[in-house]
Amino acid sequence: MSSPTADLRTQLNGFFERYAQTFHEQMGTFCGLYVYPCSTVRLDGSVQVLLTQPEAVQFFSEARLKYEAEGCVRWDIHHFDVVPLGTHSAAATLEWQMLRADGSRIRSWRQTYNVLGGAGAWKVLHSTLHRGSESS
Secondary structure, three states, X not given: OOOXXXXXXXXXXXXXXXXXXXXXXXXXXXXXXXEEEEEEEOOOOOEEEEOOHHHHHHHHHHHHHHHHXXXXXXXXXXEEEEEEOOOOEEEEEEEEEEEOOOOOEEEEEEEEEEEEXXXXXXXXXXXXXXXXXXXX
């Protein structure tokens, strides 16, 4: 029998695998994985607040174009950790690896996501990119 934390880890690992896939395939679906308003702390320390899903589609579409210009076709998850924050909330910290079509790494960074919901209904409320964690 698995522990509640192990079950949560499995749920959120699946959520973030789907999150990474939809970013590159269907921006509307990707942005549907957020609660609005939502916010993110960027690598430069600035805070980006997204009030609506259409605003998020514009923001993330611009980010995707920049990533694709670098050769990015997908992300992989490394060093995944989850901390439960009550019944329907958690913090998930992971390292994203930005990859080219041949599987070579463009760069990586650590990011923590505060998520709400539950099994099959998780959504991102806030994320923090860890300043100083980016590497080529």
